[in-house]
Amino acid sequence: MGDGGVLEFGAAALAPRSAPRHVALIMDGNGRWAAARGLPRFEGHRRGVEALRKTVRAAIELGVDYLTVYSFSVENWSRPPEEVQSLLALLHRFIRNDIGELRSNNVRVRVIGDRIDLSDDIAALLREAEETTAANTGLTLIVAFNYGARQEIAAAARALAEEVAAGRLRPGDIDADAISARLDTAGIPDPDLIIRTSGEQRLSNFMLWQAAYAELLFVPVHWPDFDRADFEAAIDDYAHRDRRFGGLAPVGRRAKTAS
Numbered sequence: 543m544g545d546g547g548v549l550e551f552g553a554a555a556l557a558p559r560s561a562p563r564h565v566a567l568i569m570d571g572n573g574r575w576a577a578a579r580g581l582p583r584f585e586g587h588r589r590g591v592e593a594l595r596k597t598v599r600a601a602i603e604l605g606v607d608y609l610t611v612y613s614f615s616v617e618n619w620s621r622p623p624e625e626v627q628s629l630l631a632l633l634h635r636f637i638r639n640d641i642g643e644l645r646s647n648n649v650r651v652r653v654i655g656d657r658i659d660l661s662d663d664i665a666a667l668l669r670e671a672e673e674t675t676a677a678n679t680g681l682t683l684i685v686a687f688n689y690g691a692r693q694e695i696a697a698a699a700r701a702l703a704e705e706v707a708a709g710r711l712r713p714g715d716i717d718a719d720a721i722s723a724r725l726d727t728a729g730i731p732d733p734d735l736i737i738r739t740s741g742e743q744r745l746s747n748f749m750l751w752q753a754a755y756a757e758l759l760f761v762p763v764h765w766p767d768f769d770r771a772d773f774e775a776a777i778d779d780y781a782h783r784d785r786r787f788g789g790l791a792p793v794g795r796r797a798k799t800a801s
């Protein structure tokens with residue numbers, strides 16, 4: 543890819559108003575990737591982490607500001623215990639092994655999802671990843687772990703109800719911004735582009751509120767095979783979409799939030 547001409551990709555080739563500021567990834571297909579090769583599912587997840595590592599590097603080079611990755615959903619606890627254990631171990635290893643590179647690449651890590659039911663060591667690991675990168679100013683890598691969008695919205699509703707009950711808020715003050723401000727993603731712009739790999743075409747309880755005006759892209763490759771060319775093609779696809787946010791005229795990139 544990129545032998546000159548209009549198909550040239552990469553940061554330099556992106557028109558200033560056409561690149562997504564926030565890309566969110568549903569990294570699907572690890573199990574099928576492994577099954578197709580006669581390998582255990584764990585191997586698919588392990589290769590999935592490698593694909594993630596490369597995608598983070600590409601996101602930095604392509605000028606993406608926010609990258610959200612769906613690493614473990616609230617529903618994933620229902621998988622066999624050995625698969626859950628392997629996913630937890632991979633998360634552990636990813637943070638332990640990669641935090642140095644993330645730090646030196648000026649990446650700030652944020653974690654979204656429910657932490658209440660997490661074991662102390664996982665909770666401490668996530669906290670440490672956030673704290674040691676908090677001052678970084680480059681790419682924000684948002685790891686969705688033990689995440690479910692309905693649960694996130696329910697928690698925001700509970701927080702609002704408690705504020706109303708305490709007399710700190712009037713019901714009439716509750717609007718879309720008030721809800722956004724109480725989500726795990728408070729302060730993070732909504733995703734411009736959500737990519738799901740492996741050909742499935744659904745959101746699976748991922749960023750349901752934040753996805754209101756996101757462009758959706760479903761790509762047929764399984765996550766472990768997702769590479770830089772796929773990422774650049776996704777960004778190029780996004781660059782050719784007209785985003786109108788309910789209005790009539792296309793709205794340039796960077797105007798990402800809408801009401």
Ligand code: FPP
Binds near residue numbers: 569571611765
């Ligand atoms: C979906 O594939 C993928 C997951 C449930 C986990 C995604 C996790 C990783 C890529 C690695 C761990 C993440 C971090 C941040 C270390 P699937 O197992 O549902 O695939 P299938 O639909 O083919 O079975």
